[in-house]
Amino acid sequence: MTLCDQIEQQTEASLSAHTTLVENLLATLTNSANAEELKQNWQRIASHFTTLFTTEASIDQLKQTILQLAVMGKLVPQDPNDELxxxxxxxxxxxxxxxxxxxxxxxxxxxxxxxxxxxxxxxxxxxxxxxxxxxxxxxxxxxxxxxxxxxxxxxxxxxxxxxxxxxxxxxxxxxxxxxxxxxxxxxxxxxxxxxxxxxxxxxxxxxxxxxxxxxxxxxxxxxxxxxxxxxxxxxxxxxxxxxxxxxxxxxxxxxxxxxxxxxxxxxxxxxxxxxxxxxxxxxxRIVTKVNQLTTLCDQIKTHLQHQQQTRLHLADTLVEQAVSNR
Missing domain, CATH: 3.90.220.20 (DNA methylase specificity domains)
Structure with a gap:
C-alpha cells in the first residue's frame, strides 16, 4: 500500500506538470501576434501532439483553445470580398x-x-x-x-x-x-x-x-x-x-x-x-471549421476512453488471476 501511495503521488505530480505544460503551449496560440507566429506555435505543438494530448482534460483544453481562436478571428483567413x-x-x-x-x-x-x-x-x-x-x-x-x-x-x-x-x-x-x-x-x-x-x-x-x-x-x-x-x-x-x-x-x-x-x-x-x-x-466559415476540429477532438477522446477501458480490464484480469492463484 505504501508503494501504491508513492505511485499515486508521482502520477498526480506528473498530471499536474502535464496540465501546466499543455495550458502554456496552448496559450501561445491565442497570444500569437500574427498568422506566421500562430503557424510556428502550432507546428511546435503538432510535433508533440501524441505526447501532449493524452488525457480527456487536455483534449477539453484543446477544444476551448479552438473556440478562443475562432472568436478572435485566428482560425480561418479573412476574405476581402465579404461584406464588412x-x-x-x-x-x-x-x-x-x-x-x-x-x-x-x-x-x-x-x-x-x-x-x-x-x-x-x-x-x-x-x-x-x-x-x-x-x-x-x-x-x-x-x-x-x-x-x-x-x-x-x-x-x-x-x-x-x-x-x-x-x-x-x-x-x-x-x-x-x-x-x-x-x-x-x-x-x-x-x-x-x-x-x-x-x-x-x-x-x-x-x-x-x-x-x-x-x-x-x-x-x-x-x-x-x-x-x-x-x-x-x-x-x-x-x-x-x-x-x-x-x-x-x-x-x-x-x-x-x-x-x-x-x-x-x-x-x-x-x-x-x-x-x-x-x-x-x-x-x-468559422462554424464549419470549429465543427470539423471539435469532431476530431471528440474522436481522439473516444479513442482515449477505449484505451483506458482496456487498461482497466487488463488490470482487473491480472488482479483476479493473482488472487485465484493464492
Whole structure:
C-alpha cells in the first residue's frame, strides 16, 4: 500500500506538470501576434501532439483553445470580398428601428461607448466590436412559478418549464421535463421562448452554460435563465453560440457577477457584454471549421476512453488471476 501511495503521488505530480505544460503551449496560440507566429506555435505543438494530448482534460483544453481562436478571428483567413461587419451592424440597427416603430420591441436605452481599454484583443480587418444589446431584440429572464401563484403539473400539454438544470454547454438537456400551468405565460409573456432563442445560465454553479432553444414546444424559463433573442435572419446563431461558450465570454460573466458568494448576473451587465462581430460569411466559415476540429477532438477522446477501458480490464484480469492463484 505504501508503494501504491508513492505511485499515486508521482502520477498526480506528473498530471499536474502535464496540465501546466499543455495550458502554456496552448496559450501561445491565442497570444500569437500574427498568422506566421500562430503557424510556428502550432507546428511546435503538432510535433508533440501524441505526447501532449493524452488525457480527456487536455483534449477539453484543446477544444476551448479552438473556440478562443475562432472568436478572435485566428482560425480561418479573412476574405476581402465579404461584406464588412460595420455594414452588417448598420442593417441590424435599421431592422431594430423598424421593429421599435411598429411596436414589436421596446426601444432600448443608449449604451455606453466602447473604450479602447475595454477591448480584450485586437480584431481582424473587417470585424467590429459591439455590445450584445446591439445584436438583440430582447434580453430578459424568467420568473419563479411560486412568485406568480402558478403550480407545476404533469401535463405535457401545459407549458414546458426550462430551468438552469436543462441548459447545458451547447445543448439543451431535456431528459427530465417540468411543466407549469398555462396561465404562467399570461403573467410572464416576455419570457415565452421561441425556436432559436439563446438560453444562458446566470445563477449558481452552472453560470455561463449557454444553449439554443431548438424545439417548437410552448415554453418559458425561470429566474436563473436568461433569454437572448438575436436577429437570426442576419446573423449566424452557431457562431454566437460558440462565442457564448468560449472562455472569453465566460470570463465576462465571472467578472460581472453581482454576488461573489453566489454567482449572479444582471440583465444590464449581460446587455453590455463586448461581442466580436465578423462578416456574416466569415461567421459561417468559422462554424464549419470549429465543427470539423471539435469532431476530431471528440474522436481522439473516444479513442482515449477505449484505451483506458482496456487498461482497466487488463488490470482487473491480472488482479483476479493473482488472487485465484493464492
Amino acid at each position: 461587419a460595420a455594414t452588417l451592424l448598420e442593417r441590424i440597427a435599421a431592422e431594430k428601428a423598424r421593429l421599435v416603430k411598429e411596436g414589436k420591441i421596446k426601444k432600448q436605452n443608449p449604451l455606453p461607448p466602447i473604450a479602447e481599454d475595454e477591448k480584450p484583443f485586437e480584431l481582424p480587418v473587417g470585424w467590429e466590436w459591439c455590445r450584445l444589446e446591439e445584436l438583440t431584440q430582447i434580453i430578459t429572464k424568467g420568473s419563479s412559478p411560486k412568485w406568480q401563484g402558478v403550480s407545476y403539473t404533469e401535463n405535457p400539454s401545459d407549458v414546458l418549464f426550462v430551468t438552469s438544470e436543462n441548459v447545458g454547454a451547447f445543448e439543451l438537456m431535456l431528459d427530465k421535463k417540468k411543466y407549469v400551468e398555462q396561465k404562467f405565460n399570461e403573467v410572464e409573456p416576455r419570457s415565452i421562448l421561441a425556436n432559436g432563442d439563446f438560453l444562458m445560465n446566470i445563477v449558481g454553479a452552472s453560470i455561463g452554460r449557454t444553449a439554443i432553444y431548438d424545439i417548437d414546444d410552448l415554453a418559458n424559463i425561470n429566474q436563473a435563465v436568461c433569454l437572448i433573442r438575436i436577429f437570426k435572419n442576419l446573423l449566424c446563431s452557431s457562431f454566437f453560440l460558440q462565442f457564448f461558450n468560449s472562455s472569453i465570454c465566460i470570463g465576462y460573466m465571472f467578472d460581472k457577477q453581482v454576488d461573489n458568494a453566489r454567482a449572479n448576473l444582471s440583465m444590464g451587465n449581460i446587455a453590455k457584454f463586448l461581442i466580436p462581430v465578423p462578416p456574416t460569411a466569415e461567421q459561417h
